[in-house]
Amino acid sequence: MIRGRRLxxxxxxxxxxxxxxxxxxxxxxxxxxxxxxxxxxxxxxxLVNHYFGTKKELYLEVxxxxxxxxxxxxERLPVGDPPQRVDAIVTWFLDVVSRHSTSWxxxxxxxxxxxxxxxxxxxxxxxxxxxxxxxxxxxxGDRQDEALRGMARAYVGMATxxxxxxxxxxxxxxxxxxxxxxxxxxxILEKVFPKAL
Amino acid sequence: MIRGRRLxxxxxxxxxxxxxxxxxxxxxxxxxxxxxxxxxxxxxxxLVNHYFGTKKELYLEVxxxxxxxxxxxxERLPVGDPPQRVDAIVTWFLDVVSRHSTSWxxxxxxxxxxxxxxxxxxxxxxxxxxxxxxxxxxxxGDRQDEALRGMARAYVGMATxxxxxxxxxxxxxxxxxxxxxxxxxxxILEKVFPKAL
DNA sequence: GAATACTATTGGCGATGTGTCAACAAGCTC
DNA sequence: GAGCTTGTTGACACATCGCCAATAGTATTC
Numbered sequence: 001m002i003r004g005r006r007l008x009x010x011x012x013x014x015x016x017x018x019x020x021x022x023x024x025x026x027x028x029x030x031x032x033x034x035x036x037x038x039x040x041x042x043x044x045x046x047l048v049n050h051y052f053g054t055k056k057e058l059y060l061e062v063x064x065x066x067x068x069x070x071x072x073x074x075e076r077l078p079v080g081d082p083p084q085r086v087d088a089i090v091t092w093f094l095d096v097v098s099r100h101s102t103s104w105x106x107x108x109x110x111x112x113x114x115x116x117x118x119x120x121x122x123x124x125x126x127x128x129x130x131x132x133x134x135x136x137x138x139x140x141g142d143r144q145d146e147a148l149r150g151m152a153r154a155y156v157g158m159a160t161x162x163x164x165x166x167x168x169x170x171x172x173x174x175x176x177x178x179x180x181x182x183x184x185x186x187x188i189l190e191k192v193f194p195k196a197l
Numbered sequence: 198m199i200r201g202r203r204l205x206x207x208x209x210x211x212x213x214x215x216x217x218x219x220x221x222x223x224x225x226x227x228x229x230x231x232x233x234x235x236x237x238x239x240x241x242x243x244l245v246n247h248y249f250g251t252k253k254e255l256y257l258e259v260x261x262x263x264x265x266x267x268x269x270x271x272e273r274l275p276v277g278d279p280p281q282r283v284d285a286i287v288t289w290f291l292d293v294v295s296r297h298s299t300s301w302x303x304x305x306x307x308x309x310x311x312x313x314x315x316x317x318x319x320x321x322x323x324x325x326x327x328x329x330x331x332x333x334x335x336x337x338g339d340r341q342d343e344a345l346r347g348m349a350r351a352y353v354g355m356a357t358x359x360x361x362x363x364x365x366x367x368x369x370x371x372x373x374x375x376x377x378x379x380x381x382x383x384x385i386l387e388k389v390f391p392k393a394l
Numbered sequence: 395g396a397a398t399a400c401t402a403t404t405g406g407c408g409a410t411g412t413g414t415c416a417a418c419a420a421g422c423t424c
Numbered sequence: 425g426a427g428c429t430t431g432t433t434g435a436c437a438c439a440t441c442g443c444c445a446a447t448a449g450t451a452t453t454c
Contacts, residue, residue, distance in 0.1 A: 006402050006449050028312035030227055033440060044404045049442060109311045115225035115303060150368035151377055154359040158381075161354025171347035176393045180348055180385065184355075187384030188377065196373045203420050203431050230411060241433045246413060 013051045016041045017061060024062045025103040034058070060118055066107030067126035069096045082138065082189060083182075089137035090159075090181045093130070094174060097163045105168065108160055130156045138189055145197060155185060210248045213238045214258060221259045222300040226310045231255070257315055263304030264323035266293045279335060279386060280379075286334035287356075287378045290327070291371060294360045302365060305357050327353045335386055342394060352382060 007015070019041040023032045034055050038045040052058035079085075097104055108126065110119055131152035135141050140148065159181055166172045172180075204212070216238045220229045231252050235242040249255035276282075294301055305323065310316040328349035332338050337345065356378055363369045369377075 009402075012402080028310055028316075030310070031313070034442095035440070045441085046405070046443080047403060050403080053442090055441070106312060110306070114306045114311055116228070146368040147370075147373055150362040150366065151359075151373070154355055154362055154369075154377065157358025157361075158351055158355030161358075162348075162351040164354075165347040165351055169347065171343040172351075173344075176344055176348070179393055180351065180389050183384055183388045184381050187380055187388075191380045191384075192377050196376055206431075209431080231413095232411070242412085243414080243434075244432060247432080250413090252412070 009051075012043075012047070016043065016048055016051060017058075017065065020058055020062050021065055021103060024059060025066070025106045029059060056116070056118070060122060063107045063110075063119060063122050066100070066103045067122070069100065069104070069129075083186065085137050085139070086182050086185045086189070089134055090178055090185065092133075092137075093159055093181070094163070094178065098167065098174075101167050105160075105164060109164075127153050127156050130159075134185070138185075140193075148193070148197060151188065151192065151196075155188060158184065206248075209240075209244070213240065213245055213248060214255075214262065217255055217259050218262055218300065221256060222263070222303045226256060253310070253313070253315070256310060257319060260304045260307070260316060260319050263297070263300045264319070266297065266301070266326075280383065282334050282336070283379050283382045283386070286331055287375055287382065289330075289334075290356055290378070291360070291375065294357075295364065295371075298364050302357070302361060306361075324350050324353050327356075331382070335382075337390075345390070345394060348385065348389065348393075352385060355381065 016037065020032075020037050023036055023040065026032075034048045035045050037058070038048050041048075048058065052061060108123065110123055114120065114123075128149070131149055132141065134152050134155060135143065135148065162172065162177050162180060166174060166177045213234065217229075217234050220233055220237065231245050232242050234255070235245050238245075245255065249258060305320060307313075307316055307320055311320075325346070328346055329338065331352060332340065332345065332349050359369065359374050359377060363371060363374045
């Protein structure tokens with residue numbers, strides 16, 4: 001990396017951001033300094049602030065990038081019976097998580113800044129997207145019931161924890177995770193929603 | 198608070214720790230400085246380091262305190278059929294969480310240091326305790342199966358997420374949370390464990 | 395192709411946070 | 425009240441962060 005070389009603002013911003021994504025995926029927030037980011041990107045530290053403002057704003061961008069997942073496959077979900085729909089959405093979720101594995105898990109657990117209102121908002125939005133996907137997959141996407149969405153978010157939380165047991169701790173196989181998540185979601189659909197809503 | 202006044206080491210340590218518990222319960226890790234802790238405790242900043250070493254070690258103690266919950270009630274769990282046992286353990290969990298509400302939730306979501314290996318270890322141990330309690334309540338406490346315990350941890354993860362929807366976001370009532378968690382646990386017991394283990 | 399304008403990039407300043415340690419002094423013992 | 429123990433202080437050295445004026449690539453104009 002040649003110092004002082006000029007890049008298009010978009011390109012430079014993208015380059016610094018990709019370095020930050022890697023570092024924040026490896027270490028928690030307080031252990032990653034803007035100096036580290038600048039050094040690995042081969043630029044002066046001041047440039048990081050120039051493009052992203054503060055360290056926290058940079059981290060917010062990183063979390064946004066990490067949690068942005070392709071929602072494409074959702075459109076062509078099968079329209080079969082509940083078990084088939086549940087199976088499809090769980091498969092989709094496991095594909096997404098396993099593809100982004102470390103960085104996605106690091107972000108969703110707020111690798112070092114949980115409790116901060118801005119960070120929490122970004123994470124909540126990502127969980128909301130996943131929760132809405134689940135509701136849409138089972139044919140409840142149009143409902144605006146807050147309790148319904150709260151339960152869907154709780155289910156996504158379980159899915160996240162389960163993914164950690166699978167991908168980080170390696171105590172569960174993908175088949176076991178799949179079985180756990182499909183069975184649980186079906187039970188919620190059949191026995192909780194009818195009673196509680 | 199009179200500066201320079203001598204206290205028994207245990208008393209002084211306890212006093213500083215209680216201040217730290219309050220502050221780390223209010224703000225995430227990076228936004229609480231040791232200067233803040235020292236000021237609120239009415240002591241010199243150096244004394245914080247004297248008693249706890251580094252800021253991270255202080256935070257570790259705080260998380261330990263926040264996550265230490267009374268395990269007493271577990272002994273006198275009913276020995277009825279599965280639905281009764283599940284109902285009892287869920288009730289116990291909700292009682293614990295609602296009693297410690299903010300600080301417990303702040304700690305279990307690692308208010309600012311998730312990803313750090315030491316912090317993660319403390320949190321994992323607390324989740325393990327809860328997961329073991331669940332397994333013990335349903336009569337599987339003696340099993341050492343790692344997959345079993347992994348699924349129990351995933352369930353506890355769902356329980357914590359659900360508790361947040363209840364206590365922090367107020368989109369679920371206690372009754373709804375209770376129904377969601379009992380139904381889910383029963384489904385796991387009846388349909389997942391027999392197949393997967 | 396040299397002069398010019400534009401702006402991406404640098405490097406250092408001031409403020410704040412952290413870990414360490416020698417010096418101080420509060421309170422006990424004799 | 426002298427002396428000892430040790431809880432406590434205050435300051436030093438270092439690292440990190442936000443900021444900004446100065447610098448130097450790159451394109452543009454003639």
